[in-house]
Amino acid sequence: MLKKILSFCLILSPFLSSAQNQTKFTHADTLRGAITPERAWWDLTYYHLSVTPNAQDSTLKGSTVINYKVLEPKQTIQVDLQEPLQLEKVIQDGQTLTYRRDGNAFFITLTKKQEKGKSESIEVFYSGKPRLAKRPPWDGGVQWVPDGKGNTIISTSCQGLGSSVWWPCKDHMYDEPDSMMVSITVPKAVTDVSNGKLRSVIDNNNGTHTFNWAVVNPINNYGVNMNVAPYVNWSETYKGEKGDLPVSFYVYPENLEKAKVQFDQANKMLKAFEHWFGPYPFYEDGYKLVEVPYLGMEHQSSVTYGNGYKMGYLGRDLSKTGWGLKWDFIIIHESGHEWFANNITYKDVADMWIHESFTNYSENLYTEFYFGKQAGADYVIGTRALIANDIPIIGTYNVNQEGSRDMYYKGGNMLHTIRQVVNNDDKWRQILRGLNKTFYHQTVESRQIEDYVSKNAGRDISKIFDQYLRDTRIPTLEYSFKGNSVQYRWTNVVAGFDMPVRIKLADGNDQFIYPTTNWKTLKTKGEKTLLVDRNFYVESKNI
Numbered sequence: 001m002l003k004k005i006l007s008f009c010l011i012l013s014p015f016l017s018s019a020q021n022q023t024k025f026t027h028a029d030t031l032r033g034a035i036t037p038e039r040a041w042w043d044l045t046y047y048h049l050s051v052t053p054n055a056q057d058s059t060l061k062g063s064t065v066i067n068y069k070v071l072e073p074k075q076t077i078q079v080d081l082q083e084p085l086q087l088e089k090v091i092q093d094g095q096t097l098t099y100r101r102d103g104n105a106f107f108i109t110l111t112k113k114q115e116k117g118k119s120e121s122i123e124v125f126y127s128g129k130p131r132l133a134k135r136p137p138w139d140g141g142v143q144w145v146p147d148g149k150g151n152t153i154i155s156t157s158c159q160g161l162g163s164s165v166w167w168p169c170k171d172h173m174y175d176e177p178d179s180m181m182v183s184i185t186v187p188k189a190v191t192d193v194s195n196g197k198l199r200s201v202i203d204n205n206n207g208t209h210t211f212n213w214a215v216v217n218p219i220n221n222y223g224v225n226m227n228v229a230p231y232v233n234w235s236e237t238y239k240g241e242k243g244d245l246p247v248s249f250y251v252y253p254e255n256l257e258k259a260k261v262q263f264d265q266a267n268k269m270l271k272a273f274e275h276w277f278g279p280y281p282f283y284e285d286g287y288k289l290v291e292v293p294y295l296g297m298e299h300q301s302s303v304t305y306g307n308g309y310k311m312g313y314l315g316r317d318l319s320k321t322g323w324g325l326k327w328d329f330i331i332i333h334e335s336g337h338e339w340f341a342n343n344i345t346y347k348d349v350a351d352m353w354i355h356e357s358f359t360n361y362s363e364n365l366y367t368e369f370y371f372g373k374q375a376g377a378d379y380v381i382g383t384r385a386l387i388a389n390d391i392p393i394i395g396t397y398n399v400n401q402e403g404s405r406d407m408y409y410k411g412g413n414m415l416h417t418i419r420q421v422v423n424n425d426d427k428w429r430q431i432l433r434g435l436n437k438t439f440y441h442q443t444v445e446s447r448q449i450e451d452y453v454s455k456n457a458g459r460d461i462s463k464i465f466d467q468y469l470r471d472t473r474i475p476t477l478e479y480s481f482k483g484n485s486v487q488y489r490w491t492n493v494v495a496g497f498d499m500p501v502r503i504k505l506a507d508g509n510d511q512f513i514y515p516t517t518n519w520k521t522l523k524t525k526g527e528k529t530l531l532v533d534r535n536f537y538v539e540s541k542n543i
Contacts, residue, residue: 087126217281
């Protein structure tokens with residue numbers, strides 16, 4: 001579906017170095033990251049992905065049916081498939097079509113006249129050995145992992161890299177299908193788990209069976225996944241805001257007992273996040289937590305898990321406060337992406353903060369929900385040690401380039417800071433819930449989210465977003481005591497920065513002041529001490 005555009009999980013290791021600020025981009029970057037003319041004229045409405053993975057030689061063979069609506073009558077359509085996979089043929093209405101390849105983009109010539117408003121379909125057949133995932137999910141692709149019992153565990157992960165690394169598609173985030181079918185054919189000794197609900201399992205009478213998974217909601221392309229293993233599973237029903245939500249768990253047989261204990265956190269997650277963000281966005285497709293041989297990712301309605309059944313991030317507390325060891329990082333973080341990534345999806349990867357900043361912040365909110373407001377604040381503030389302030393959080397548009405990894409911890413602290421500015425916890429919660437309602441199942445750009453928060457915060461906070469998303473400096477409150485007054489101003493800030501901040505003078509009373517980049521004066525009782533509320537991600541300097 002070409003999601004309504006109002007104006008325009010992956011979890012990345014906190015120990016990876018930050019992305020370098022590219023200054024040169026290639027033709028391939030544009031083909032991957034731009035809404036090219038060969039993409040713009042058609043609205044994607046439906047996929048049927050059919051794949052047979054072959055563990056013997058690590059190859060894939062299959063096809064994608066692509067249904068679309070003609071927005072403008074053009075005769076060339078772009079479909080993406082990454083090397084070394086090969087496109088075998090393309091068919092429309094029984095006729096084989098010609099195409100040319102330009103790197104990872106295929107430009108297919110349509111012989112049937114394309115008429116505005118008409119619904120059409122093509123089927124793209126492909127095969128080959130896909131890129132091997134080197135360090136999934138950060139350096140993704142397809143994994144083939146022998147389980148030591150004669151089976152091969154197969155998993156896909158591809159955010160940033162793109163879903164065309166393992167199947168042919170319209171590999172740009174701005175356009176999503178309204179629905180999708182995923183059909184995976186595997187040996188009978190193993191099971192495939194993909195997105196949505198299991199529609200059927202077909203016995204092929206040749207030692208294989210085909211799992212047909214139906215997705216009835218819009219889905220972003222990197223959220224589509226294939227997980228093959230000798231899974232055991234169990235199911236529950238979560239009584240949520242929209243009624244009964246089917247919840248299913250798929251794990252390796254040897255981990256069943258500990259999984260039943262650890263995965264109970266999924267229900268706690270749903271309770272906390274429905275409180276903060278509103279109803280789970282995919283009731284019709286259910287929620288699944290699926291064990292995989294990598295850390296995990298936010299595949300829509302099929303969240304993957306590989307955190308070793310440990311609390312924290314592989315047993316570590318990223319905040320170093322103790323609160324991060326009260327819950328399983330991957331269950332909480334990757335599931336938080338169901339609201340921010342899968343429900344509200346960035347149009348361009350340059351705006352990846354929409355996914356990662358809000359989901360990083362969801363860790364704080366989960367902690368607060370179960371352990372109190374102070375604990376949540378301790379947690380998010382504790383993650384500030386991981387902020388690099390190297391390059392802006394927002395990347396370069398139209399070339400598939402994300403910004404700084406600070407989209408996680410700095411982004412979470414930015415949102416925590418904005419909550420202080422709003423200074424009304426009920427209003428703040430309604431803003432978070434309102435985002436998920438207003439932009440339900442939509443692809444968006446950064447300004448839409450920024451404008452919504454500003455509009456509903458009760459004051460213009462656009463400069464706060466500019467400061468934290470588009471600048472690398474930490475706002476600094478300079479102040480100086482003179483007699484019975486204190487002078488103060490913001491420095492290290494973008495032009496027009498005017499964020500209010502809560503301070504405490506020596507008399508012990510909290511109060512807001514309203515600095516700008518010009519000096520202001522506050523009458524005091526002769527105090528010589530000023531403390532900035534630690535919940536604001538700023539620095540202060542007595543000059």
